[in-house]
Amino acid sequence: MLEIRNLHATVEGREILNGIDLIVRPGEVHAIMGPNGSGKSTLANVIAGREGYIVTEGEITFDGKNLLEMAPETRACEGLFLAFQYPVEIPGVANLYFLKAAVNAVRKYRGEPSVDAMDFWELIHQRMDLVKMDESMLKRSVNEGFSGGEKKRNEVFQMAVLQPRFAVMDETDSGLDIDALKVVADGVNALRSPERGFLVITHYQRLLDYIVPDQVHVLFNGRIVRSGGKELALELEEQGYALYNEEPGRARRAAA
Amino acid sequence: MTAAAAALPDRYRPDFAGFAADRREPDAIARLRRKAFTRFETLGLPTRQQEDWRLTDLSGLQQWNLQPPTIVPVDAGALPTLDLPAHRLAFVNGRYAPGLSQLREMPDQALIASIGQALLTHPELIVPYLDRLPGLEQHPFAALNTAFWEDGALVYLPPGTVVETPIHLIFHATGSDMAVYPRLLLALDEGAQATVIVEYQGAGRYLNAPVTEARLGDDAVLHYHKIQQESPAAFHFGGIRLQQGRNSEAYVHLLSFGGLVARTDLEALLDGEGANCTLNGLTLARDQQFSDVHVRVDHAQPHGSSQQVFKSVLDGKARTVFDGMIHVRPHAQKTDARQVSRNLLLSRQAQANSNPRLEILADDVKCGHGSTTGFLNPDAEFYLRARGISASRARAMLVHAFANDSLNQIRLTPLRERLAHLLAAGLALDFMETE
Ligand SMILES: Nc1ncnc2c1ncn2[C@@H]1O[C@H](COP(=O)(O)OP(=O)(O)OP(=O)(O)O)[C@@H](O)[C@H]1O
Ligand SMILES: [Mg+2]
Numbered sequence: 153m154l155e156i157r158n159l160h161a162t163v164e165g166r167e168i169l170n171g172i173d174l175i176v177r178p179g180e181v182h183a184i185m186g187p188n189g190s191g192k193s194t195l196a197n198v199i200a201g202r203e204g205y206i207v208t209e210g211e212i213t214f215d216g217k218n219l220l221e222m223a224p225e226t227r228a229c230e231g232l233f234l235a236f237q238y239p240v241e242i243p244g245v246a247n248l249y250f251l252k253a254a255v256n257a258v259r260k261y262r263g264e265p266s267v268d269a270m271d272f273w274e275l276i277h278q279r280m281d282l283v284k285m286d287e288s289m290l291k292r293s294v295n296e297g298f299s300g301g302e303k304k305r306n307e308v309f310q311m312a313v314l315q316p317r318f319a320v321m322d323e324t325d326s327g328l329d330i331d332a333l334k335v336v337a338d339g340v341n342a343l344r345s346p347e348r349g350f351l352v353i354t355h356y357q358r359l360l361d362y363i364v365p366d367q368v369h370v371l372f373n374g375r376i377v378r379s380g381g382k383e384l385a386l387e388l389e390e391q392g393y394a395l396y397n398e399e400p401g402r403a404r405r406a407a408a
Numbered sequence: 409m410t411a412a413a414a415a416l417p418d419r420y421r422p423d424f425a426g427f428a429a430d431r432r433e434p435d436a437i438a439r440l441r442r443k444a445f446t447r448f449e450t451l452g453l454p455t456r457q458q459e460d461w462r463l464t465d466l467s468g469l470q471q472w473n474l475q476p477p478t479i480v481p482v483d484a485g486a487l488p489t490l491d492l493p494a495h496r497l498a499f500v501n502g503r504y505a506p507g508l509s510q511l512r513e514m515p516d517q518a519l520i521a522s523i524g525q526a527l528l529t530h531p532e533l534i535v536p537y538l539d540r541l542p543g544l545e546q547h548p549f550a551a552l553n554t555a556f557w558e559d560g561a562l563v564y565l566p567p568g569t570v571v572e573t574p575i576h577l578i579f580h581a582t583g584s585d586m587a588v589y590p591r592l593l594l595a596l597d598e599g600a601q602a603t604v605i606v607e608y609q610g611a612g613r614y615l616n617a618p619v620t621e622a623r624l625g626d627d628a629v630l631h632y633h634k635i636q637q638e639s640p641a642a643f644h645f646g647g648i649r650l651q652q653g654r655n656s657e658a659y660v661h662l663l664s665f666g667g668l669v670a671r672t673d674l675e676a677l678l679d680g681e682g683a684n685c686t687l688n689g690l691t692l693a694r695d696q697q698f699s700d701v702h703v704r705v706d707h708a709q710p711h712g713s714s715q716q717v718f719k720s721v722l723d724g725k726a727r728t729v730f731d732g733m734i735h736v737r738p739h740a741q742k743t744d745a746r747q748v749s750r751n752l753l754l755s756r757q758a759q760a761n762s763n764p765r766l767e768i769l770a771d772d773v774k775c776g777h778g779s780t781t782g783f784l785n786p787d788a789e790f791y792l793r794a795r796g797i798s799a800s801r802a803r804a805m806l807v808h809a810f811a812n813d814s815l816n817q818i819r820l821t822p823l824r825e826r827l828a829h830l831l832a833a834g835l836a837l838d839f840m841e842t843e
Contacts, residue, residue, distance in 0.1 A: 200794050203786065228796035240791040244809025253805065254795035261796065293809075294791075310795065 153178045153215055153349050154199075154318055160209035161198050168194045170374040171210070176318070179346040183360055184353045185385060186371035187393045192353045193237050195371070196322045199351075200234040201227050214318065228254075229261035231317030235307040235324045237353075242294040247306070250294050251276070251313055258314065279312040283339050300327040308339035315343065320351045325359040337362030357389040372396045423476065424555060433527055436535045444539070444554035451548040460546070463729050463761060464671060464700060469615060469643050472585045477501035477558075477614075480582055484508055487578050488607055491822035494576040495520050497561050501581055502588035504559050512573060517566045520575055523591055524559040533564050538593060541621045541649040543675030543704070549617040549645035550673070553589040557619070560591035565600035567625070574603045574820060579618065581610030581642070592620040596628035598653070603631040605823065609666065613641040620648045624656040626680055631659045633818065637830070638667035640695075646672045654680030654709075661818055662718075663827060664691040664699050665834055671700035671729075678705070678712040678740075689718035690814040690827075692834045693726035693758075700729040707740040707770075716747040719814050721807055722758035723835055731763045734777070738769040747777040752810045754784065754803070754835065804832050 154176045161169040168191045176182050186192050198205045199212060201224035212219040219227060242250070256266045267275075280287065283305050295303050304324050311319055324336050340350060340363050352363060360368070360382055368384040369376045370393070377396055378384065424445050428438065453470070454461035482500045487508060490496075497520065498508035504522035514520060519530060527534050544550040561577045579590050596602060608616055616638060624630055638644045644667040652658055664670055676685050685705060693699040705714045720728040730749045751760035762779040784806050792802035811831055818824040 202790055202794075223799070224790060224793040225796050225798050225802075228794055234794050236791065236794075240785070240787045242785075242788045242791065242806070242809065244812050245792075245805050250792070250795070250805070253792075253797050253801065257796040257798065257801070314795065 154351070155213045156210070157212075158210035159195075159198065159207065159212065161194060162206045162208055163194060163204060167208070168374050169198065172371075172374070172376055174369065174376060176349045176351060178349055180366040181340075181344070181350040181352060181363060183365040183368045183385065184351060184371050185355065185368060185388055190371045191374040192371050193322055194374075196234055196237075196320045196351075196353060199227075199320055200224055200232065225257065226261075228316075229258050233311050233314060233316030233319040235304075235311060235319065235321040237322040237326070239295045239298075239303040239307055241296045241298075243296050245294050246290070247292055247294050248276070248290040251310065254310070254314060275313060279309055282312055282342055283309045283335050285309050301329065301332045304328055305332060305335060308336050312339050312343065317347060318349045318351075319343070320353070322353045323355065324352075325354050325356060333359065334362060357385040360385045370396065427476070427556060434531055434535055437527065437538065440539055441555045444551045448548055448551035448555060451546065451551060454548055460702070463727070465669065465698060468669065472613070472615075474587045474615065475583075475585050477503070477581075477586045477588050478583060479503065482508065482580055482582065487580060488609070488826070490574060490576050490605065490820065492574060492820060494574045494605075495571075496576045496578070497522065498578045498580065499559060499561075499590060501583060501586065502558050502560075502579070502590050508578075515565075515569045515571065518569050518571065519562060519564045521562050522559055523562040523593055526562045530562075530564075533595070534562060534593060537595060537621070537623065538591075539621070541623065541651050542677060543649040544619075544647045544673060547647055547673055550619050550647040552587075553591060553617050553619040553647065556587070557589045557591035560593070560618070563592075563594045563602065563604065565596050565602055567598040567600065569597070570601040571603075574605055577604065577606045579606070579608045579616070581608075581614045581616055581638070582612055584613045586612075587615040587617070590616070590618040592618065592622075594620065594622040594630070594632075596622075596624050596630055598625040599627045600625065601629040603820070605633040605635065605820070607635045607637065608644060608646070609637045610639045610642060612639055614639070615643045615645075617645045618647070620646070622648070622650045622658070624650070624652045624658060626653040626655060628653065628656045630657070631661075631819070633661045633823070634663065634672065635827070636662075636664040636666055636670055636672070638670065640666065640668060642667045644670040648672065648674040650674065650676040650685070652676065652678050652680060652683040652685060655682040656680060657684045657686075659686045659817075660688070662687070662689040662701060664689075664693075664701070665830055667697065667699070669698045671702065673702045674704070676703075676705045676714070678707050678714065679709060681709045682711040683709065684712065685714040687714070687716040687718070688814055688817045689716070689730075690811055690831075691718070691720040691728055692831055693720065693728050694723035694834060695726065696724070697726045698728075699726070700731075702729075702731045704733040704735060705745065707734070707736045707743040707745060710739065710741045710743070712740060713744040714746070717814065718749045719811060720751045720760055721754065721811060721831070721835070722751065722760055723754040725755070725757045727759045727761070729761045729763070730779075731765070732777070733765045733767065734775055736768045736770050736773050736775065741770050741772045743770060743773040743775070745773070745775045749777075749779040750810075751781040752784065752807065753781065754807070800836075804835070807831070807835060
């Protein structure tokens with residue numbers, strides 16, 4: 153469903169992604185691991201369509217459609233979701249109002265009428281229970297004054313409400329306590345279905361105990377240097393990325 | 409004085425003689441007009457050499473050949489409504505339009521009327537009070553108003569009178585190269601309460617220079633809304649003088665959306681102990697608009713408080729000015745005075761000027777001011793768009809978030825909603841109902 157071919161991207165004139173190839177099929181969960189600064193968030197932002205991230209070569213298609221031609225909101229309406237590594241605080245915009253605007257934007261895109269108030273209320277409460285979020289968060293401004301963990305939880309909550317077909321989760325597990333980690337995993341697992349795909353960016357093997365991936369990729373210096381099954385995450389946990397710091401030949405040998 | 413500055417008074421001299429000759433009104437008023445016109449001749453039109461008018465560009469106005477207003481029929485549909493029962497007085501080109509007005513029953517001895525008519529029936533409520541409040545002495549357009557005003561509104565509430573029904577005053581101007589000078593006299597005696605909404609709007613190229621004088625007795629409460637929505641070619645120079653007695657409360661909302669060049673000068677004198685003055689300003693300026701607020705809050709007595717929050721949203725090549733002075737006299741101990749100015753720039757070419765000033769002559773006071781100017785947060789915009797919200801709606805939501813607490817101060821719900829729509833429409837933003 154998501155196909156990335158030979159993707160090169162620059163940020164402020166610097167090449168960050170140097171030829172990424174990645175295919176996620178419906179129903180699959182792929183994990184991306186890699187050291188700080190290797191380009192994981194850059195990849196996520198390119199997929200979501202953030203300004204300033206310039207694709208210089210390659211393509212991304214989503215269900216066969218050229219994703220790179222679409223505005224960020226169109227991608228979201230097509231069913232793409234990015235859980236931000238650093239969710240933004242938006243003072244003055246209430247969470248509930250924001251969610252309703254988002255739900256209705258997607259419905260409008262699909263040619264559906266605005267959501268019925270009662271249905272929306274039920275959906276919200278059901279999803280709030282799923283991520284164990286407090287009702288008071290709905291009235292507060294988007295992420296304003298939320299703790300790190302609350303912000304991440306709010307990302308999962310939004311995902312649960314919007315029910316995207318493909319979600320990119322950028323370190324949604326970072327900074328979470330064990331209980332919150334389970335909540336995030338439950339949020340993802342509840343959405344897992346044969347039609348949906350996930351790209352889970354993480355630094356910790358631990359998350360992958362809860363969200364079991366079909367494939368794990370190592371992103372290093374803007375390239376996927378290795379791909380494997382879920383056991384690759386365990387190996388990385390033990391050995392770190394030092395191996396990949398050498399010339400690429402060794403990394404390939406290690407992969408073989 | 410520059411040649412340009414002298415030009416307008418010369419053009420007005422014959423007008424004033426003719427204007428004054430025709431009028432049948434008390435001598436005291438005629439004297440007031442002559443005095444004001446003489447003052448205007450001395451002041452001349454403002455020039456950019458004057459500190460107070462440094463940023464105001466009047467060159468456009470000086471090209472005009474100003475004419476006295478004419479009488480034109482206006483369709484009721486062209487005027488705003490409050491969508492609430494209201495005492496409604498409408499004025500077209502500065503003259504009372506009874507057909508577009510609706511007067512309701514008033515408490516005993518209270519009066520809401522055309523000031524032109526009331527001058528004949530109740531001169532005792534006008535003559536002793538007109539042009540008596542301090543402030544705006546150096547304001548040439550206020551002087552022109554006192555010389556040339558033809559009509560406007562009088563609101564008089566005797567002691568203890570509480571008028572729940574809002575008082576809606578609409579000033580519509582239409583024509584070209586025309587000047588109108590509406591006059592408002594509000595007198596709330598001891599303990600009286602009123603909510604007043606003044607709307608300025610119109611079509612064509614005109615100058616509107618209204619003056620409002622509001623006198624609040626002890627314990628009086630006034631909610632005053634000025635909604636400036638003049639035509640895109642209009643010049644608007646409004647003056648407001650406010651005098652507050654002991655423990656009186658004034659809530660003044662200044663909403664400025666229209667006009668090519670618009671400016672409001674407000675002088676508030678807190679002349680009784682414990683008076684409170686709350687000023688809530690929201691300006692929208694876009695394209696080539698210039699919009700200016702000059703405020704002076706004068707704390708003359710102890711235990712007074714004032715809160716000013718002025719916000720501007722700017723787009724295109726618009727420019728705004730906020731010039732705010734808090735003056736605390738030596739005697740006004742325990743004064744609590746706050747002032748905040750915040751500007752949101754939607755374009756790189758827009759320019760916001762804030763000039764907060766304090767003059768504090770008492771030693772036991774709490775005073776503070778602050779000013780911020782910034783752009784929309786691109787990260788917030790992206791965050792909203794990444795959830796499927798269109799770029800224009802995302803911007804609307806963020807602008808609304810900026811302006812929301814100003815709009816929320818307005819307690820009349822239909823008015824508040826109309827203003828939220830106006831704000832969004834003014835910025836060509838996609839607007840969605842809030843909860
Ligand atoms: N907006 C930006 N401006 C300048 N440099 C950027 C920007 N975004 C990313 N970069 C640079 O691109 C490189 C990759 O950053 P990226 O955020 O993709 O790393 P990451 O793999 O997500 O790291 P982490 O694990 O720390 O989140 C870094 O060197 C970073 O400084
Ligand atoms: Mg990152």
